[in-house]
Amino acid sequence: MILLSEFQGFLTSLDIWDISFILLLAVFLGIEVISNVPAILHTPLMSGANAIHGVVIIGSIIVMGHTEPDNYFALTLGFLAVVLGTLNVVGGFVVTHRMLQMFKKKK
């Protein structure tokens, strides 16, 4: 229960405006970055984006890292979450790399 009090300060401590700015900029960056992509790169790009949302693994590490060692429910699910998150990250980047490797071979 260490974190309970931290969460009570959540809404007051969290600067909703800062986050809104990040949100807004990231949305437009995402759109900007994707436009003008040649069709041949759609699959690698989708796969690369797939790997990037594996960043969710950080959430699972945080949840796992601050779990009481005797909370077996949280430990089990947290463990599973870290495994799945790692699968997403590692698998995603390796698959993308393999796809792009094939383009590279010929000039």
Place this chain on the structure above:
Amino acid sequence: MANSDILKICYLLGSLSFIVGLKMLSRPDSAKRGNLFAALGMTVSIAGTILFHENVNHATGEVSRIGNLLFIFGAIAIGTLTGYLSAMRVKMTAMPQMVSLFNGMGGACAALISLVEMNTHHPQEFGLRLIIFLGLMIGTVSFAGSMIAFGKLEEKIKDYGSKVQQVINNLLVFAILGLIIYISQGDSTTDSLIWVVFGASAVYGILFVMPIGGADMPVVISLLNSFTGIAAALGGFMYDNQVMLTGGILVGSAGTILTILMCKAMNRSLWNVVSGAFSASGGSGKSTEGLSISEINVTDAAILCAYSQRVTIVPGYGLAVAQAQHTCHEFEKVLESKGVEVTYAVHPVAGRMPGHMNVLLAEADVPYPKLKEMDEVNPHLPNTDVVIVIGANDVVNPAAETDPGSPIYGMPIIKANTAKNVIVMKRSMGKGYAGIENELFYDKKTRMLFGDAKASLEKLIAELKSV
């Protein structure tokens, strides 16, 4: 420097690498470096979290670092090994399924975070509860949907849908959202309802993808991809974690745009895809009864090609299924040695994903300049002696231009029917993924060469060498 500042720098570098990485991924010459760059940023962010993440207890001022390190490293080791091996072993033809599977893992990860967070800390604030429940819903939908998409691409799950189910789907979304808003307002006494949200979201994820036709799976995977991005961003909200926020939102918005681009390539609206209209109306289209097809044997086909000036190959998923991309490249080389000019006409949605066919042909070392995009190749087709359609169907169906009743009407196609001769290599007269008849096969200029694409191409090569 305080740990929290070092962590912020790690996250800044991570966010930067995602943005620059995605940008580099969208250009052919820099794509590979972009992927590695993003992977490096991810590593920095993960390592930074493990080393420097701190929770400060507002009441006591007590600082807690990341614990349970043994479990965390164990989980990362298992995930890395499994992820690496499965990604290295997957066949290039099965790539779309693999992406779907990894996407599902990310969604499940987001859902589990919400489950643990709610069950361990029982937060009270409306905003935080809302974020946790929404993260759970979106993550679960993405996970369940991706698994169904995976099953469909593996051809283990059939399309199933009806008008009634469509109504149920829509009701279910509103029911889940209503429940989420209701329990977000409550205190921890309603926390156990989280399992209802979890179960209902899983059911919705399944029902959402079930009616969507196999041909639309890439669009669905791309959509679910952006869902997982949003789920990751909600996690960023929850922990006030900048790198999760930027990474998640970036993928969420980029994924949505990519989804829309894919729909545009097929001249469909996103709603049209999601409501499963494709498979439902599949049976319509012009009847081809009374029309007859004409076959060609390997020898004649070889002679026809050998005495052509210009040959264009239209590859489709059938080529990929037969693993014939290498044989196809050899066929092309033999033809070139006879002085025939050979190009490939690649439809944007050829294969099972946009750009999938380019990946497959690249795997077979087909030179990049030989791959022509649809708009580039269409004007030259009337001057092309032979168009060889290998395992493609819907992308050369003239009904897309001539028959307003056809479900693929309006989809841009490779106008194979404008060439002087057409040879269609097919296993049988089976229909394409869209399940509709193709007039091209009955065209006077068209000759059918039945059989496995790889076997047919091998025979053609042997014949060509003796011509």
